[in-house]
Amino acid sequence: MLLFVGGPLDGRVQIRAARHGDPLPTVTHVHLHGGPKVVHRYDLQVVGEQAGVYHLRPPAQKLTREDRLAD
Template sequence: MSHGYHVRFVGGPLDGRVESRPQPQPEPMPTVTHVHLHGGPKIVHHYDLHYAVEYGCEYRLRDEG
């Protein structure tokens, strides 16, 4: 089965990840939060929604600075 809609992540620990979906979400989430848990402190990254003609939409790492 071929998926015609792609969601791409740009920056941070999810950089380069592409999720394929059969169709676009009617209302995509404006922000995705990624929480990285390991032996040290919790690390939180926020990705904001941007539309991209070639991918459908992409989430870009929020510049916290």
């Protein structure tokens, strides 16, 4: 059983049959709507032998021009 926490998939539960193998370490969800596409990434945290929780990955911080010049 897999639980999603945060973002558009918050609260979704997925029952995964063993024949599908281990769940992926990261799941990407792409939301298409009238505007630009929105991408969310979820990282797996294993909880016991038969359960896991996918947590929404925080958005990447974009470097400002000043940050790039300081490096």
